[in-house]
């Protein structure tokens with residue numbers, strides 16, 4: 001039988017960047033223009049099958065950490081993986097993403113796999129965060145980096161697959 005490796009994954013990032021939308025796109029293959037805001041945290045599982053086994057992600061979707069700052073440490077303390085999301089049209093959300101990277105580097109498991117997702121790629125024409133800037137930041141910090149769109153379904157399964165592969169190779 002296929003070996004299954006559990007992995008606790010947390011979604012972090014400023015409110016409205018598209019965390020819940022990315023997750024709903026992954027799980028339901030759907031997108032909602034008016035996504036209800038998450039209260040507290042929601043929990044989902046999603047399994048990615050690889051050649052040498054499967055990674056079963058136990059995914060925690062957190063609410064806007066600008067309001068629930070003190071809740072976050074209990075989510076990330078035992079996490080094996082994190083996706084930190086920002087909105088490519090909003091520079092402040094990228095600055096917030098950098099803060100979360102530092103926060104995890106200090107407080108999370110030392111082996112945590114961190115992915116940076118520049119979401120809303122479909123709004124490329126009004127972007128305010130350049131791809132090169134994010135890619136450089138990701139490279140310097142050892143992060144997986146992809147630009148994604150929950151709306152047009154770009155790099156959604158791919159980012160989870162990249163995390164699963166990195167976890168399997170650790």
Ligand code: GDP
Nearest residue numbers: 015016017018019020021033035120149150151
């Ligand atoms: P969260 O607060 O980070 O969970 O963000 P939500 O998933 O609730 O999304 C906030 C808003 O952004 C909603 O109106 C979504 O429809 C919209 N949104 C999410 N992802 C995308 C995307 O990839 N492209 C566009 N254009 N809008 C998005």
Ligand code: MG
Nearest residue numbers: 019020037038
């Ligand atoms: Mg949400």
